[in-house]
Amino acid sequence: MVQKKQNVTIxxxxxxxxxxxxxxxxxxxxxxxxVEKLSSKHYQQSEGPDVQVKVDIGYRYLQEEQQEELExxxxxxxxxxVEQFESRVLSKDESEKLRQESQTVTLMRIxxxxxxxxxxxDVLLIGDVNPGGTLMATGNIYVMGSLRGIAHAGYEGNYNAVISASLLAPSQLRIADEILHFETDKENEKMMSSAYLDDQKAIQVGRVQQxxxxxxxxSKNEKQLLV
Known part of the structure; x- marks a missing residue:
């Protein structure tokens, strides 16, 4: 006898x-x-606090009224x-946000x-960030020029973001919510350098090769390399 496939697993x-x-x-x-499974006495009203439920709907798209009906x-x-519905389906807004977060915006300006x-x-700036100027990105910041102002990478909470510049001499670097201040003198200027957070969420500055x-x-899109 073939066992009936379960559509609901608890x-x-x-x-x-x-x-x-x-x-x-x-x-x-x-x-x-x-309805059949929840008709069991095990799930009937009893004393005590509510039991939190997460509902995994996989790749199914639910209309608002369907979600309300299930709840x-x-x-x-x-x-x-019901604590939350977990879905692997992205809305148009979510999809557009992911697309924007994965893209690299190239700018030529001061x-x-x-x-x-x-x-x-991510942002690739071909130009300079002058003292008093601020460049912010939800992803990484790459400056092909002088970074002498403020750079804030991962400003929505991305702790894996990095900052790189041909000439790194900022007044301040920020990655997520971590901040590093700099003295503005030529001795602190660094060529082809980058900044990132270590395991203790402290900003480290070193050569870009690191x-x-x-x-x-x-590294992105390596499949597009013509070898």
């Missing part, structure tokens, strides 16, 4: 329960099995509370004193 964790909903069956079949089925008459420039993703060992993930 697992217990230290934090509560995980409902794994098959993303290949019909929505109606999913509802039918979910109502899970919680109605039971001490269960950022002058008082100017603040913000970029989604990134080969510390940040190999910076």
């Amino acid at each position: 697992k217990g964790t230290k934090e509560g329960l995980i409902f794994i909903l098959d993303d290949r069956c019909s929505y109606e079949s999913l509802l039918e099995e979910l 109502d089925i899970i919680t109605n008459g039971r001490n269960l509370a 950022i002058r004193s008082g100017q603040v420039l913000k970029v989604n993703g 990134l080969v060992q510390t940040h190999p993930q910076l």
Whole structure:
């Protein structure tokens, strides 16, 4: 006898329960099995705090009313509370944000004193950041010129972001929420240098070649090389 495939799998964790909903069956079949499984006395209302539930819907896209329907089925008459729905489907806004964060924006300009420039993703600046100027990016910052102002990489919390410059002589470097101040004199100027966070989240400054060992993930699109 062939065993019927389960469309709903319920697992217990230290934090509560995980409902794994098959993303290949019909929505109606999913509802039918979910109602059947939750009809067990084990899931009926009992004393005590609500049990937190995470609902994994895989690659299924749910309309808002469908999500509300599932939540109502899970919680109605039971001490269960839906903490979140986990989906592997990206919305258009999420997809566009990921695209922007993965791109490298190339700029040819000088950022002058008082100017603040913000970029989604990595930025390659062919030019200078003058004293008093600020360059910010959600990703990495690469300056083919003099960096004498402020550079803030990973400003939305990316601790893996790096800053590189042909001439590194900033007044301040920031990576995520970590800050490093510099004295503005020629003795502190560094050629072809980079900055990154170490394991203790302290900003380290060294030769740009060090990134080969510390940040190999910076290498992108190597498949496009014509060997």
